[in-house]
Amino acid sequence: MKLSDYDYELPKHLIAKYPVEPRDSCKLMVLNRKTKTIEHRIFRDLGDYLEEGDLLVLNDTKVIPARLKGKKETGANIEIFLLRPFSENLWEVLIKNIKRLKEGQEVIIAKDFKVKLVEKYKEGKAKVELIGNNIKHLIEKYGHIPLPPYIEREDEEKDKNYYQTVFAKKEGAVASPTAGLHFTEELLKKLEKKGVNKAFCTLHVGLGTFRPIQTEDITKHKMHEEFYQIPDETLKLIEETKQKGKKVVAVGTTVVRTLETYAQTGKKEGFSDIFIYPPYEFKMVDALITNFHLPKSTLILLVSAFANRDFILKAYKIAVEKQYRFFSYGDAMLIL
Structure with a gap:
């Protein structure tokens, strides 16, 4: 497992310094793992890929001005x-x-x-x-809002709103669960009307999320710990969704790590230091909404485990060609 296998070229101007407004007007790249197809949509079209009975699992952590x-x-x-x-x-x-x-x-x-x-x-x-x-x-x-270092600007008053999800509730994160940033109240209502259910878990995103992997041998990397909590109600909804043969859709890598930690340990609360990289068999998650991640990061390894490394790197290459916006304030990807 070589770290250099998870590198890609990214022109600096594609790193988003500000989010688009409204939040749900960002681009959405849709990857289908079965058909190996890639579509280009807008985030507010998300409902076209979800059906009645599907479950969105969201991270309700709240970023503190750290x-x-x-x-x-x-x-x-x-x-x-x-x-x-x-x-x-x-x-x-x-x-x-x-x-x-x-x-x-x-x-x-x-x-x-x-x-x-x-x-x-x-x-x-x-x-x-x-x-x-x-x-x-x-x-x-x-x-001050702790913007990631690659945004390369000082935080502004409006970042207090921009860098927080509309469903943020439990204070404790020092970085945003960025896949959740694309949701507006209107989009959540629209999905609810369609019969898409939602549930919450909490993972307080730590500074370690930005820590680069320093070892060429991936397996030697030591993950940081982050506090997580999953309510009984969420576990019940996941079980019901699975029984009906519907999709459990993780909104962000933090939700994946929370649910997969539970699948491994059986603990609803604690500290997670799970490191997901290929090959990995996912126990809880059927689809994933995520942003575009840094080269050679733990997060690009996680999405590569979910969707196959070659497919992900191909998608990232297309994203660069089509001028997608990258990282925390950038565009989104849906992996089915």
Whole structure:
């Protein structure tokens, strides 16, 4: 299993810096695994490929404004990236220029909001104490939306809406489950009218989702952990859908990883570090909605396991030729 087998050429101008508006007007490339055909549609046409009784499974995680920009008392700039809470006030974080900070030192985010370094971990990670009244409110007020590094621009006020799905509910992600970004309230209502069911699970997307694979031998890559939760109601709906011979459609790779973790472990809640790459037998998912992923990433491996590497790379080549928009704010793919 060589990493270089999952590379492709991508002109930089095809990396989307902003989403299209409305959300469901992005392009949709439809791949059929049985017939090996590729169609070019618009995302709002999704209903043409779903039938009554099919089930959409969506990730209802909500992105927190995880980037905090502050200064030391000396005036030196320090950026703190919230990873996950131990409690309301104690967090695991990633600190740029962590060498500039000593344990016990404070970073000033605002007059009413400080961050104190409690303990340094490895690789720039640390435990910090957030100091202020109503921490949740302070994070909302002063935090910045953590746009992926390849977008190469500062976050703007409208990213607070753009980078969140319309069904986001449970706070905890530091990256968006981007396949879900294409859904509008109108499209969800239209699909509901058609008899397409929906169910939710939660996977708090972590910073590790952007971590590149460093080993040429794929099997040696160590996946990051992410918290997930699947309600009983969702499992019941999946079972009923399967019994009726209808499709379980995962909206995004995070949903695939959540459901396949459950299939392997039988646990409805916990931390998932599942790494899906070819060959892999999917137990829960019949179809997948996803974005276009980075070359040599864990996500392009996952979609290659679902749809065959050669077929995926052929589709990506066509996507480049047809000027599809790539990555988080880009266009979508439906794999049947």
